Amino acid sequence: MSADPAVRPSVEALTAFLPAQRWFAGKSRQWEVTGTTTVAALDERTTLDLVHVRYADGEAETYQLPLVRRDAPVEGLAHVLVEEVTGGGGTTWLYDALHDKEATGLWTGGVASGRREDGVVFHRVDGGAEVDEDATSIVIGAEQSNTSLVYGGSTIMKVFRKVSFGLNPDIEIHEALVRAGSEHVAEILGWVEGRWTDPASGEAGTGSLAMLQCFLTTATEGWESAKASVRDLYAEGDLHADEVGGDFAGEASRLGEATAQVHQALRETLGTGTLDQDALRALAQGMHERLRRALPEVPGLEEHADALAAAFDDLAALPGGLPVQRVHGDFHLGQTMRTLKGWKLLDFEGEPARPLRERQAMDSPLKDVAGMLRSFDYAARHLLVDRPEPHLEYRATEWAERNRDAFCAGYGEAAGRDPREDGAVLRAFEVDKAVYEAVYEARNRPGWLRIPLSAIERLATQGERRS
Incomplete structure (x- = not known):
């Protein structure tokens, strides 16, 4: 007996399944499943399905959960069993189809x-490389917020788990950069759009x-x-950071150069704008609000709150005219790949937790620079989370500073302006990112909280020295 595509998972089964998935962002909140939607059937047993979730504060989210229906259990899919449904004269096993x-193959075949x-609709980019069906x-x-599949070592498909109406920035920006001839992204072959x-x-x-x-x-x-x-x-x-064989500064400089070239290509293809003084004040106010909400969650922030707020005040006091454009939006070392042909940048989706309209908006390229500077700090200190040794703490600071400087120098060489010349803007974005990190670590990895808190202490001290 073939599986019946009309068989749908129950609310109870989805309520049990979602929290076990790395891509479900509502684990720490009160939520409920409000329903499901089948977008389309890809064949007689595979469907594109959505799960709708509502939180206690009234916010709603939609997650993509493609389903495959089997009329017998599959041992290799036991870890993604959504529900075993009995009725209508038989039993159907519902699995996450992406596994x-x-x-x-229905996805690559569709493209x-x-x-x-x-x-x-499966969109195919004209003139793109062949797709092995x-x-x-x-x-x-x-992968955490999405699910990615590699096909035969030649193509990779990212399936967006949290979905919303509109074109995902990852598709839009990749398509624009490939059209611009950028050598710093992987070629996009197509995408899938649902209604x-x-x-x-x-x-x-x-x-x-x-x-x-x-x-x-x-x-x-x-x-x-x-x-x-x-580790080296x-x-x-x-030895010092510039004396070991694994010195990363040269790569950090080249990554800075690649980042600046991608920013330039985005300016040329997707346009630019400027923030006047009112817009700068609004940007700073958003940072103030995030800090205000973070204070009760991360007690270690309280002693530095005034100095951190001063960084946002410095941003608000600028005269306006800050250049903005489309940016990466969630830039860190994990969003980059070093290939034989140089650095490639990945995942232009932005922060998945932010609404799509915010991720599609223009922003300062210094936001990306600040994200990468924070990533160097994480790389330097993550090995010390379980081994706080004073002599290694010094080495961590030295490594981070060396590579932060190298990245900014490489960026400035390609862009014609070193991002450190816009110190007030860069510092505000870095403080905002560190506050975000502190909240994330307090919620998810308390043992890692000391990494953003050490940065917050450094940034706060820098501000006090300026005042």
């Missing part, structure tokens, strides 16, 4: 053919569901490369 190798039907998929385990109705508002619209790109072979993640450099430094207790 079923027999189902995932290759440019498939279109009610509810879903027969390649077997493997789920990448490191559905929001059951809470009754609003109907289209939204991005997935994106297919060329897979970067012989590449190393920037985060892993930086960690290796730090710690192993040589009597």
Whole structure:
């Protein structure tokens, strides 16, 4: 007996399934499943499904959970079993379809053919590389907010788990950069767009569901490369950061240069703007509000609150005219890959927790610079979370400062202006990012909280010295 696509998971099963998924962002909040939507059937047993969630504060989110229906249990899919449903003369096992190798070819096949039907459109980029429809998929385990599958080592598909109406910035920006001839991104081959109705508002619209790109072979993640450099430094207790074989500063400089070139390409393809003084004040006010909300969650922030707030006041006091453009929005070493042809930048989706309209808005490129500066600090100190040794703390500070300086110098060489020349803006963005990190670590990894708190102490001290 074939599985019935009309069989849907129960609210109870989804309520139990979602918290166990790394991509579900509502774990620390009170929430409930309010319903499901089937966007389209890809074949007789595989559907594109959405799960609608409402939180106690009234906020609503929608998550993508493609389902495959099997009429017998599959041992290899036991870890993604959503529900075993009995009724109508038989039993159906519902699994997350992205882990079923027999189902995932439907996505690459759809892009290759440019498939279109009610509810879903597979877009194919004209002139792009060929898509191997027969390649077997493997789920990448490191992904958190989305799910990525590698097909045969040649293509990679990112499936957006939290979805909303509108074009996902990751698709928009990748397409723009490829069109501009940027050598610092992987080629985009196509994407998937769905149409559905929001059951809470009754609003109907289209939204991005997935994106297919060329897979970067012989590449190393920037985060892993930086960690290796730090380990080399710690192993040589009597050497400085510029004396060890794994010195990362040259790569940090080249990454800064690549980042500046990507920013330039985005200016040329997606336009620019400026923030007047009122807009700067509004930007600073948002930072103040995030700090205010963070204080009761992270007691260690309280002693530095005035100095941190002063950084935002300095931003608000600027005369206006701050250049803005489309940016990465969530930039760190984990969003970069070092290939034989240089640095590549990944994941232009922005912070998934922010509303889509905010992630689509223009922002200062210094926000990306600040994100990377904070990432160097994390790379330097993550190995010390469980081993706070004073002599290594010194080495960590030295490594972070060396690579932060190298990144800014490389960026400035390519951009024509060193980001450190705009100190008030850069510092405000870095303080804002560190406050965000402190809240995240307090909620999810309390043992790591000392990393952003050490940065907050440094940033607060810098501000006190200026005053």
